[in-house]
Amino acid sequence: MYRFINLVSQDAPDSLASDISTGLSSPEKYIHHKYMYNAAGSELFERITQDPNYYPTHAETEILTRFSPEIAAQLADNTAIVELGSGSSVKTRHLLTAMVQHQGKTLFCPIDISGDFLQENVKRLSADYPDLDILGVIADYYVGLAALADEIRQPKLLLWLGSDIGHADPATAAMLLRDKMLPALRPGDKLLIGIDLKKAAEPIHRAYGCPGDNDPLRYEFNCNALRHINQKLDGNFVTDNFQRYCFYNETAGRLEIYLKSKVDQQVTLNTLDQTFVFKADELIRIHFAHKYDQNDILQLTQAAGLTLQHQWFDAKHWFSLNLLSVGAA
Ligand SMILES: C[S@@+](CC[C@H](N)C(=O)[O-])C[C@H]1O[C@@H](n2cnc3c(N)ncnc32)[C@H](O)[C@@H]1O
Known part of the structure; x- marks a missing residue:
């Protein structure tokens, strides 16, 4: 059984226009x-995950x-799963299977901006x-x-996979957890x-196809932002006029991806009635992925006012899954 709530039609056009204009x-x-x-970008991301x-x-x-x-055994009876940025939910299926085996009927609410x-x-x-x-929610997180x-x-389990928390710097991530997510949760969630x-x-460079612009799939994925903007804001970005530029910034502990203008150029977004000037070699920041160590995770948890209840790791210790409690564990 499934149904949808679509909150993008009311919310997105204005926020997209102002976000792009500001950025x-x-x-x-x-x-x-x-x-x-969007649908094309989500498909491209899926292909990257298969690399x-x-x-x-x-x-x-x-x-x-x-x-x-x-994980399922650590949750209260009748827990609903709310997933932020669910994408294809391929990984989530493992948890959904365990939840259904553990508690039977389960409410699952994936939230994603990529509606189709x-x-x-x-x-x-x-x-x-x-x-x-299933209650599918087409919306910003x-x-x-x-x-x-x-x-x-x-009771709710808020699921946020894929290290999407790493898009924000750790201080902002803590603020997002504390001020934007906690108000939607209750003690015990x-x-x-x-x-x-x-x-x-x-390994980080290999995962993200860095450095340089020699990875066609990841280039197409990053350029999908330009195509998406052309479509939504009647723009004339020419993707061939941009190349990828990316590297792992070890000092900041983050992977950085930019689109670099190959030439001096102007781009007009008719819906905004604005023209933007790009100099040759000028960068557009498109993606940051912050990496954490154990101390960073503890600091994040504490700053967000959460309790770290349990952690799981892969065999290489490259990735972590962190169970956090609202209120005491
Ligand atoms: C990197 S993919 C991760 C997908 C999946 N969770 C995984 O781990 O493979 C990010 C997903 O979050 C969605 N997304 C990104 N930012 C969002 C936002 N602010 N609000 C809602 N969905 C968002 C995208 O559409 C995409 O499906």
Whole structure:
């Protein structure tokens, strides 16, 4: 059984327009990473996760395959799962299987901004899991979470996989957890968050196709933000005029991905009635992925006002899954 709430149509056009206008007018230009995702972007990301070099997906899959029954056993009876940025939910299926085995009928609420992709995913899940009651929420994370806060009266597990928490710097991530997520949760609710760990630059570079612009799949994925903006804001970005530039910044502990303008150029977004000037070699920041060590995770947890209840790791210790409690464990 499934149904949907679509909050994007009311919420997105204005926020996309103002986000893009602000980001491209800034002295150091940026585009929020979420604008890489529409149906085409979600498909491209799925293809990246199938690359053996993309260890975050494989390590997190290893953890969920092995430990999902143990995770399910740590949750209160009748726990609903709310997943932020669910994508294809391929990894989530391991936990859903364990939850259904553990407690029977389970409410699952995936939230994702990529609406068409979410709808297809929910239909497939519903066909494969008769014991799931699915409420698909097409929305930005925080809009979706706020809408669910009143809708769900039972205990909740907030699931945030893929180390998507790493898009923000650790201080901002703590603030997002504390100020934007906790208000949607109650004492006793839990969060299960995938966090990529600090490691040598080499496997990180291979995972993200860095350095340089020689990875066609990841280039297409990053350029999908430009195509998405062209489509939504009647723009004339020419993707061939940009190349990828990315590297692991060991000092800051983060992977950085930019689109670099190959030439002096101007881009007009007709819906905004704005033209943006790009100099040759000028960068647009498109994606940061912060990596954590154990101390960083403890600091994040403490700053967010959460309790770290349990952690699971893959065999190489490259990735962590962290169970956090609202209030005391
Ligand atoms: C990197 S993918 C991860 C997908 C999946 N969780 C995984 O671990 O493989 C990020 C997902 O989050 C969604 N997303 C990104 N930013 C979002 C936001 N602010 N609100 C809602 N969904 C978002 C994207 O559409 C995409 O499906």
